[in-house]
Amino acid sequence: MEEKEVKNIETKPEEKNDTKKTKNKIRRNLVLIVLAIALVIIYIIQRGEYLEIKEIGENLDFKVVKNKYPNRGISESIKLGIKNCEESEGYMFFVGDQPLLDKKDIEKLINVFNEDTSFIVIPKYKNRFGNPVIYPKKYKEDILNLEGDKGGKSIIKSSDKIKYVDVCENTLFDIDNIDDFNNLLKRETVYEKWHNSS
Numbered sequence: 001m002e003e004k005e006v007k008n009i010e011t012k013p014e015e016k017n018d019t020k021k022t023k024n025k026i027r028r029n030l031v032l033i034v035l036a037i038a039l040v041i042i043y044i045i046q047r048g049e050y051l052e053i054k055e056i057g058e059n060l061d062f063k064v065v066k067n068k069y070p071n072r073g074i075s076e077s078i079k080l081g082i083k084n085c086e087e088s089e090g091y092m093f094f095v096g097d098q099p100l101l102d103k104k105d106i107e108k109l110i111n112v113f114n115e116d117t118s119f120i121v122i123p124k125y126k127n128r129f130g131n132p133v134i135y136p137k138k139y140k141e142d143i144l145n146l147e148g149d150k151g152g153k154s155i156i157k158s159s160d161k162i163k164y165v166d167v168c169e170n171t172l173f174d175i176d177n178i179d180d181f182n183n184l185l186k187r188e189t190v191y192e193k194w195h196n197s198s
Helices: 013-036 051-059 074-083 103-115 137-144 153-157 178-186 188-197
Strands: 043-047 063-067 090-093 120-125 133-136 162-166
Touching: 051 063, 063 074, 074 090, 074 137, 090 103, 090 137, 103 120, 103 133, 103 162, 120 153, 133 137, 137 153
Parallel strands: 043 063, 120 162
Antiparallel strands: 090 133, 120 133
C-alpha cells in the first residue's frame, strides 16, 4: 500500500493541529481497513517522511518496506511491493488518499477476483473508476517493467480480461487537492460513524 502525499494543502498556524490529527486518522484508518479484511500478507510502502505509517505497520506486525527512491515515481513503490511479496494468485494495490474505503467493498473485490483469477478487477461507482485494483499474477512481469510516474493503466488498456465491480461512493472518494481535503472535513460526522462501525 502506498502512502500518497496530499499536495497543495496549506494551513494557517491555528489549523495545523487539526489538520495533522485528520491526516493521522486517515493513515491509521487505511491500515486498519486493510487489516480488517484479513489478507494473508500486507505490505506498506513507506515514502520518506511518513514515520507514522512505519510505526503503525510495525506495531501491527506488518512488513514495512522503505522506498529509498520516491523520485522514480509511483512505479517504484509498485515494484517494491511486488518484489517483497511472496508468489500470489493476484496483487491488490491500495493508494494512500482514499480515507473512506469500505471494508465490504474490498471484500467484494477479492471475492470477484477469486471467482476467476485471470481477470483484472476494478472498482467503479456510476461512471467513475479507481482503486484498489487487483492484478492477476500473469501481469507480474508487466508490473515490474513499469517506469516513472505511471501505474498500471497501460496494463489495463492492453487487457481484454477486466471485471468492473460496483462499489459505494465513499470507497472511491480520494484527496487530490485542498477542495477534496476540505470536503473530507465537512464529512467528518459521516467518517466518524463509518470508522466506529468498522
